[in-house]
Amino acid sequence: MNAEIITIGDEILLGHTVDTNSAFISRQLSAIGFEVTHKSVVSDKLEAMEEAFRIALRRSKVTIATGGLGPTDDDRTKRAIVKVFKRNLILDDDILDTLKNRWASRGQEMPALSQNQALLPQGATFFPNQIGSAVGICITEQERVFIALPGVPIEMRHLMTEQVRPYLAKMKIDQAMSIVTLRTTGIGEVILSEKIQPNMKLEPGLKLAYLPTFGQVDLRVVSTAQHQTEADEKAERLVRYIEKAVGKHIYGRDDDTLTGVIGQLLKDNDKTLAVAESCTAGQLGMAITDVAGASSYFVGGLLAYANDVKTAQLGVAEQILIDHGAVSEECALAMAIGCRKLFGTDYTLSITGIAGPDGGTDEKPVGTVYVGLASAHTTMARLFKFGNDRTSNRTLAVNSAMEMLRREILDICN
Amino acid sequence: MNAEIITIGDEILLGHTVDTNSAFISRQLSAIGFEVTHKSVVSDKLEAMEEAFRIALRRSKVTIATGGLGPTDDDRTKRAIVKVFKRNLILDDDILDTLKNRWASRGQEMPALSQNQALLPQGATFFPNQIGSAVGICITEQERVFIALPGVPIEMRHLMTEQVRPYLAKMKIDQAMSIVTLRTTGIGEVILSEKIQPNMKLEPGLKLAYLPTFGQVDLRVVSTAQHQTEADEKAERLVRYIEKAVGKHIYGRDDDTLTGVIGQLLKDNDKTLAVAESCTAGQLGMAITDVAGASSYFVGGLLAYANDVKTAQLGVAEQILIDHGAVSEECALAMAIGCRKLFGTDYTLSITGIAGPDGGTDEKPVGTVYVGLASAHTTMARLFKFGNDRTSNRTLAVNSAMEMLRREILDICN
Numbered sequence: 001m002n003a004e005i006i007t008i009g010d011e012i013l014l015g016h017t018v019d020t021n022s023a024f025i026s027r028q029l030s031a032i033g034f035e036v037t038h039k040s041v042v043s044d045k046l047e048a049m050e051e052a053f054r055i056a057l058r059r060s061k062v063t064i065a066t067g068g069l070g071p072t073d074d075d076r077t078k079r080a081i082v083k084v085f086k087r088n089l090i091l092d093d094d095i096l097d098t099l100k101n102r103w104a105s106r107g108q109e110m111p112a113l114s115q116n117q118a119l120l121p122q123g124a125t126f127f128p129n130q131i132g133s134a135v136g137i138c139i140t141e142q143e144r145v146f147i148a149l150p151g152v153p154i155e156m157r158h159l160m161t162e163q164v165r166p167y168l169a170k171m172k173i174d175q176a177m178s179i180v181t182l183r184t185t186g187i188g189e190v191i192l193s194e195k196i197q198p199n200m201k202l203e204p205g206l207k208l209a210y211l212p213t214f215g216q217v218d219l220r221v222v223s224t225a226q227h228q229t230e231a232d233e234k235a236e237r238l239v240r241y242i243e244k245a246v247g248k249h250i251y252g253r254d255d256d257t258l259t260g261v262i263g264q265l266l267k268d269n270d271k272t273l274a275v276a277e278s279c280t281a282g283q284l285g286m287a288i289t290d291v292a293g294a295s296s297y298f299v300g301g302l303l304a305y306a307n308d309v310k311t312a313q314l315g316v317a318e319q320i321l322i323d324h325g326a327v328s329e330e331c332a333l334a335m336a337i338g339c340r341k342l343f344g345t346d347y348t349l350s351i352t353g354i355a356g357p358d359g360g361t362d363e364k365p366v367g368t369v370y371v372g373l374a375s376a377h378t379t380m381a382r383l384f385k386f387g388n389d390r391t392s393n394r395t396l397a398v399n400s401a402m403e404m405l406r407r408e409i410l411d412i413c414n
Numbered sequence: 415m416n417a418e419i420i421t422i423g424d425e426i427l428l429g430h431t432v433d434t435n436s437a438f439i440s441r442q443l444s445a446i447g448f449e450v451t452h453k454s455v456v457s458d459k460l461e462a463m464e465e466a467f468r469i470a471l472r473r474s475k476v477t478i479a480t481g482g483l484g485p486t487d488d489d490r491t492k493r494a495i496v497k498v499f500k501r502n503l504i505l506d507d508d509i510l511d512t513l514k515n516r517w518a519s520r521g522q523e524m525p526a527l528s529q530n531q532a533l534l535p536q537g538a539t540f541f542p543n544q545i546g547s548a549v550g551i552c553i554t555e556q557e558r559v560f561i562a563l564p565g566v567p568i569e570m571r572h573l574m575t576e577q578v579r580p581y582l583a584k585m586k587i588d589q590a591m592s593i594v595t596l597r598t599t600g601i602g603e604v605i606l607s608e609k610i611q612p613n614m615k616l617e618p619g620l621k622l623a624y625l626p627t628f629g630q631v632d633l634r635v636v637s638t639a640q641h642q643t644e645a646d647e648k649a650e651r652l653v654r655y656i657e658k659a660v661g662k663h664i665y666g667r668d669d670d671t672l673t674g675v676i677g678q679l680l681k682d683n684d685k686t687l688a689v690a691e692s693c694t695a696g697q698l699g700m701a702i703t704d705v706a707g708a709s710s711y712f713v714g715g716l717l718a719y720a721n722d723v724k725t726a727q728l729g730v731a732e733q734i735l736i737d738h739g740a741v742s743e744e745c746a747l748a749m750a751i752g753c754r755k756l757f758g759t760d761y762t763l764s765i766t767g768i769a770g771p772d773g774g775t776d777e778k779p780v781g782t783v784y785v786g787l788a789s790a791h792t793t794m795a796r797l798f799k800f801g802n803d804r805t806s807n808r809t810l811a812v813n814s815a816m817e818m819l820r821r822e823i824l825d826i827c828n
Contacts, residue, residue: 011625011634013450015440016595019433022455026429036427037462041436041453044623048451055469072607074623106799111604131803152626154806211430275696275717281703282689282696285717289695292771292804294719300727301717303689303699309714309757343723357706390706 001171003029004038004060006052008067008077009151012041021066021156028160031254032169033177034062044068049080057084057144062168067151069134071116077148078119078137085139085146087122091115095126095135102133127163131155136163145171175224178231180239182219183256184249186403189217196245205231206238214392215399216258248412251403258402259291265409266297266347273405274343275301276314276335278326278352279369284398299343304335314338327352327364332372332381340374347408348374349401353384355393369397373404380404415585417443418452418474420466422481422491423565426455435480435570442574446583447591448476458482463494471498471558476582481565483548485530491562492533492551499553499560501536505529509540509549516547541577545569550577559585589638592645594653595625596633597670598663600817603631610659619645620652628806629813630672662826665817672816673705679823680711680761687819688757689715690728690749692740692766693783698812713757718749728752741766741778746786746795754788761822762788763815767798769807783811787818794818 005025011017019041026036038060042052049068056063068077082089096118103110117133120126127136127149134150136159147164149156184192189212196219202208205225211218219242223235243250252261266273275284285301288294302313307326310316315338316331324330335350353369360366367386373379384400386393406412419439425431433455440450452474456462458481470477482491496503510532517524531547534540541550541563548564550573561578563570598606603626610633616622619639625632633656637649657664666675680687689698699715702708716727721740724730729752730745738744749764767783774780781800787793798814800807820826 009625010623010636011632012437013440013453014444014593015437015442015450016634017625018437023426023429023432026427030428036429037457039427039455043451051473052452070624070626071604072624111608113604113607131801131806152628154628154803158803213430277696277699279703280700281708281712282691282699282701282715282717285691285696285719286694286700286808287696289693289719290805292769294695298695299720300723301696301719303696303715303717305699305703305709305715306713313714313756342727355706391704394700 001034001061002037002059003034003062003064004056005036005040006056006063006065007039007041007151008044008049008065009041010043013043021151021153024153024157025064025066025160028165029062029064029168031179031181032165033179034168044074044076046076046080046083049077050084053080053084053146057146061143062145062171063147064164065146065148066156069117069137069148069150071113071133075116078121081124081137081139081146081148082121085121085141087124089119090122092118092120092126095120098128099133127159127167129155129159130162131158138167176226176228176231178221178223178225178228178235180221180223180235181254182221182239182242182250183216183252183254183258184219184246185216185251185258185399187217187246187249188212192217192219192246192249196242200241202238203234206234208238208242215396248407251406257291258399258406259287262402262406262409263288263291263294263297265406269409271346271409272297272299273347273349274299274339274345275401276304276339276348276350276372277301278304278310278335278350279355280351280394280397281305283394284349284351284401287398287402299345302339302342310335314342325364327354327368327370329370329381329383332370333374333379336372336374336381337379346375347405348372349405350374351397351401353393353397355397356388356390367393369393369400371397371401371404373401373408375408378408415448415475416451416473417448417476417478418470419450419454420463420470420477420479421453421455421565422458422463422479423455424457427457435565435567438567438571439478439480439574442579443476443478443582444591444593446579447589448582449591458488458490460490460494460497463491464498467494467498467560471560475557476559476585477561478578479560479562480570483531483551483562483564485527485547489530492535495538495551495553495560495562496535499535499555501538503533504536506532506534506540509534512542513547541573541581543569543573544576545572552581590640590642590645592637592639592642592649594635594637594649595668596635596653596656596664597630597666597668597672598633598660599630599665599672599813601631601660601663602626606631606633606660606663610656614655617648617651620648622652622656629810662821665820671705672813672820673701676816676820676823677702677705677708677711679820683823685760685823686711686713687761687763688713688753688759689815690718690753690762690764690786691715692718692724692749692764693769694765694808694811695719697808698763698765698815701812701816713759716753716756724749727756729755739778741768741782741784743784743795743797746784747788747793750786750788750795751793760789761819762786763819764788765811765815767807767811769804769811770802771804781807783807783814785811785815785818787815787822789822792822
């Protein structure tokens with residue numbers, strides 16, 4: 001079944017915002033077997049939206065629009081919807097009560113303008129929004145589904161995962177489909193495919209895609225068949241084949257995250273963790289605590305950005321900094337060891353490197369990063385050579401540190 | 415004059431690649447006065463491209479398509495062009511010679527497949543590509559301009575800036591355009607508009623848009639007029655009006671970021687900063703060091719996730735934790751003060767709160783966050799009540815902490 005995504009907003013047309021929403025929606029839709037055939041971006045002018053909605057309804061079974069659901073005058077999505085569907089806007093009492101309660105809980109009265117967000121096209125249903133004031137809107141007509149979501153990424157994501165995806169997953173899809181995503185890290189796309197492809201013969205109805213992101217490659221197995229059991233079994237056969245070929249690089253499946261998997265490992269083994277970060281300056285701690293309940297294993301960390309902090313707080317010997325520099329195996333090891341003394345945890349991770357764009361030398365170019373790990377049994381450091389981009393270097397460093405810890409806990413060779 | 419961008423490629427439809435090309439093209443077009451009215455993404459299937467090209471030619475004076483110009487069988491853009499424009503593909507000798515020379519200069523013979531890249535729709539002109547093998551293609555017909563560029567970002571950017579932009583800039587533009595984005599924080603969209611809207615009368619040719627993201631709202635002023643000076647002046651009049659209404663909430667313009675602005679303030683005043691983070695666990699440190707060169711003012715930080723770390727490392731009195739709890743004004747203050755002792759910086763920021771989803775109580779529900787600030791002259795803490803979502807609570811806390819620091823440095827009342 002095909003689907004189409006419409007992003008509304010001048011800021012995206014003007015190029016001031018890169019459209020990440022539609023990529024997220026695409027992945028969610030693919031995961032439940034929809035084929036996204038079109039994406040478009042239109043201005044928030046009424047006529048432009050109407051035209052885009054009409055084109056979409058003509059060619060796509062499911063249309064998801066994002067943006068233009070705010071309370072102000074330049075939020076016109078609902079007005080475009082009622083023109084296209086020839087309906088009226090009606091004040092919904094349930095939504096209004098929720099909005100009033102939300103303002104009241106902050107001790108404030110709801111501004112008059114906010115009432116606009118309780119308006120709903122006649123005959124539409126809505127998806128409640130737990131984290132913002134714009135509900136999602138759903139209209140079905142002549143076997144077409146039209147859904148409007150807010151454009152604020154966090155709210156769109158919340159509604160998409162909690163409400164829209166389960167709703168659409170119930171729609172009758174022409175074929176039975178089974179999708180398994182194997183999540184790998186610590187290995188590139190090319191090497192992965194060299195390990196997997198040579199002797200692989202895909203059964204009919206099986207597809208394997210390599211989907212690289214930052215330091216990770218997802219392997220997506222899509223299996224279609226007449227019946228669900230058949231699709232599931234065929235997918236599992238390919239999964240087992242891949243696991244045999246590259247098993248140690250697979251940290252999880254589907255919605256598993258590396259931080260989530262590591263958190264569970266620490267919990268299961270009743271172990272604690274602390275971090276010492278230089279160039280990532282908090283990104284590792286932040287990533288580890290993305291997972292709710294991280295307080296049962298994450299104790300704390302030291303952001304040792306300045307060298308003085310490395311010596312004074314982490315006990316890195318000044319001689320190490322003089323002889324080897326702050327970006328060195330020796331420093332990464334000393335940071336990990338010092339961190340373990342400071343916080344008394346079972347494991348510590350340390351990161352020190354040159355994120356860029358400045359600070360690189362011939363010997364240690366931008367992208368040079370050392371990750372250290374210390375536990376009761378192991379003290380180790382590894383050198384990574386990433387690229388020129390500050391943001392990706394920091395993200396790759398965090399990813400590599402977490403993968404080192406995963407392998408250490410699981411006793412897979414690092 | 416309006417323009418439209420078409421991105422070709424399944425990887426973008428599937429959501430595994432975020433479309434950054436079209437944002438780049440938009441900015442280039444806006445800069446020379448074109449109004450981008452539509453963007454779309456289509457698969458590399460022939461029929462899908464044809465449909466997209468036809469729709470674009472109907473409604474847009476200028477269409478720029480990217481992608482599908484490679485030599486292999488699944489690069490079908492030229493085939494779609496000749497079908498839509500009812501022309502033939504013709505081998506262009508100039509392009510062929512250039513290709514052959516390029517291969518020869520590497521000491522290699524041109525593969526047969528590469529000859530496809532010398533095929534040009536009859537009557538089209540081409541933009542030479544200095545850094546790749548796919549030329550840009552340009553067709554004009556009935557006052558419509560259709561341009562096809564390669565999808566590889568570096569080649570597209572090269573052709574867009576060196577060839578397409580100068581070419582299009584010569585076209586007669588009906589209107590001059592001036593765009594200013596005012597970046598605000600610490601105030602919601604609704605309250606902003608209540609402060610700005612009441613007495614505002616927009617001159618003809620002026621538009622004001624509210625663009626909310628996390629804890630920030632961008633105000634985008636778009637001004638169109640016959641001449642550039644007129645457009646610029648009209649935009650500035652509205653900007654001054656807005657500055658008068660909500661000036662203290664405006665931290666910057668256009669590409670300014672809150673972290674960048676704060677970094678510059680710290681640099682200009684020769685001040686240093688350290689952080690003590692509980693619930694954000696590194697996100698504040700990470701945000702501050704997103705900016706290259708942060709090492710000249712950011713010293714380090716302590717991630718005090720566990721209460722033991724708050725007492726042992728930051729010197730928060732155990733009695734404070736017993737009497738008021740870790741999420742309290744008193745604890746935020748003690749963390750900021752302790753952090754200043756530990757790192758000896760001019761300023762410190764502290765964050766302690768309940769990010770959720772668990773840990774909330776009736777008295778302190780999820781979303782309760784205290785931010786502390788300490789300097790030689792000031793010690794303060796503020797209570798924030800955010801929402802239910804862990805990720806947004808952490809981001810909003812970081813944003814609020816940075817805004818507190820900005821106001822403290824600028825001596826704007828907090």
